[in-house]
Amino acid sequence: MEELNVNLAGVRTGPLTAGERVTLTDPKGRRHSVLLRAGATFHTSRGGIGHDELIGGPDGNVVTSTGGVAYVAFRPLLEEFTVTMPREAAVIYPKDAAQILVQTDIFPGSRVLEAGVGSGALSLHLLRAIGPSGVLYSYERRPDFAAVAKQNVERFIGGEHPAWQLRIGDLAADIGPEPVDRVILDMLAPWECIDAVAGVLQGGGMLCCYVATTTQMGRTMDTIRAHGGFTEPAASELTARGWHAEGLAIRPGHSTTGHTGFLIFTRRLAPGVTAPLRRRRPAPGAYGPDYTGPRPPGVEVPVEVSADESPQEQS
Numbered sequence: 001m002e003e004l005n006v007n008l009a010g011v012r013t014g015p016l017t018a019g020e021r022v023t024l025t026d027p028k029g030r031r032h033s034v035l036l037r038a039g040a041t042f043h044t045s046r047g048g049i050g051h052d053e054l055i056g057g058p059d060g061n062v063v064t065s066t067g068g069v070a071y072v073a074f075r076p077l078l079e080e081f082t083v084t085m086p087r088e089a090a091v092i093y094p095k096d097a098a099q100i101l102v103q104t105d106i107f108p109g110s111r112v113l114e115a116g117v118g119s120g121a122l123s124l125h126l127l128r129a130i131g132p133s134g135v136l137y138s139y140e141r142r143p144d145f146a147a148v149a150k151q152n153v154e155r156f157i158g159g160e161h162p163a164w165q166l167r168i169g170d171l172a173a174d175i176g177p178e179p180v181d182r183v184i185l186d187m188l189a190p191w192e193c194i195d196a197v198a199g200v201l202q203g204g205g206m207l208c209c210y211v212a213t214t215t216q217m218g219r220t221m222d223t224i225r226a227h228g229g230f231t232e233p234a235a236s237e238l239t240a241r242g243w244h245a246e247g248l249a250i251r252p253g254h255s256t257t258g259h260t261g262f263l264i265f266t267r268r269l270a271p272g273v274t275a276p277l278r279r280r281r282p283a284p285g286a287y288g289p290d291y292t293g294p295r296p297p298g299v300e301v302p303v304e305v306s307a308d309e310s311p312q313e314q315s
C-alpha cells in the first residue's frame, strides 16, 4: 500500500516516490534538485544515479554515482524550496519570513492579508502557519506573477490550499471588505496602502511592511505615524552570520547573507482611537523645510523666515 502522506503543510513522509522532488547534495555541499521519475537517470560529471535507487527508499538516504561519488538525498524543506523555486519577483528570505511570523504573531486559524504575492514564498510560510482553519487573502497586481506563485504553492503543497484566496488586483484599489487579524505588505510603495489596510485590520492586529531601501522605510514609517491609527512603528534589519566550527578552526563563515530588507512593525489601534502625541521631540532637522513627506500629528510645517524679516545681526 502507498505509504506517502502529503498534508496541507506540504510535508511528505514515508518512502520517496516517483513524481516528487529530492535534493541531492555532493561532498562539496553543492545541491541539485531532482524530480524523481521511474527509469530516469540523474547525470553528474562522475557518472549517473538511477532514480530507481531513490524511489521506494527513505528520506535521508545516501546514493553513489556510477563514478563513485556519494550523494545525500533529502526531501526539500520549505525554506529550501522558497529560495530555489521559479521566481518572477524577489522572494522574502527565510530569516525575514521567520521574523515576520513571530513578530506579527501569526496563529493557526488567523485571518491574514498579504500583498504583493510575487513568487509566493511568504504565502507558503503563512499558509503553513495559519493552517486550514485560517484564511489568507493574497493580492497581486501582476497576473503573470500570480500564476507563478500559484504554481509554486500548489507544487509544494501538492494541490490547492482551502485557506488561500489569491486575488488579482491593486491592493489600494481592490481590497475586499473582509476583516483581518494580520497584514503583511511586501511591495514598492506600502505607504499607498496604509489607509486601505487600516479599514480592514482589526484593533490589536499587527501590520508588517517589508521594504528594500531606507527611503521606502522612512516614507512608510512617516505615513503610519501620520495616519494616527497605529502605534509608533518599529523598524529593524536582521543579519544572520554563519560560523565554521571544526576542531580549533572556529571562525565566522565566509558566506554571510548581505542586505535583504527592512522590517517595520506596528499595531492597529481600535477604530476611532488615535495614537497619543509623542512626548519625545523629533530629531533636529527630521521634519525641517527640506522634508516633503507626510507629517505626524503635532509636527507643523516650519514657517520660512524671509531675509527681510530675519533679525539683524548685532554688530
Ligand SMILES: C[S@@+](CC[C@H](N)C(=O)[O-])C[C@H]1O[C@@H](n2cnc3c(N)ncnc32)[C@H](O)[C@@H]1O
Pocket: 089, 090, 091, 092, 115, 116, 117, 118, 119, 120, 121, 122, 123, 139, 140, 141, 142, 145, 169, 170, 171, 172, 186, 187, 188, 189, 193
Ligand atoms: C517583492 S514582490 C513580493 C514577494 C513575495 N512576498 C514573496 O515572498 O515571494 C512584490 C510584489 O508586489 C506586487 N505589488 C506591488 N504593489 C502592489 C499593489 N499595490 N497591490 C498588489 N500587488 C502589488 C508586485 O507586482 C510584486 O509582484
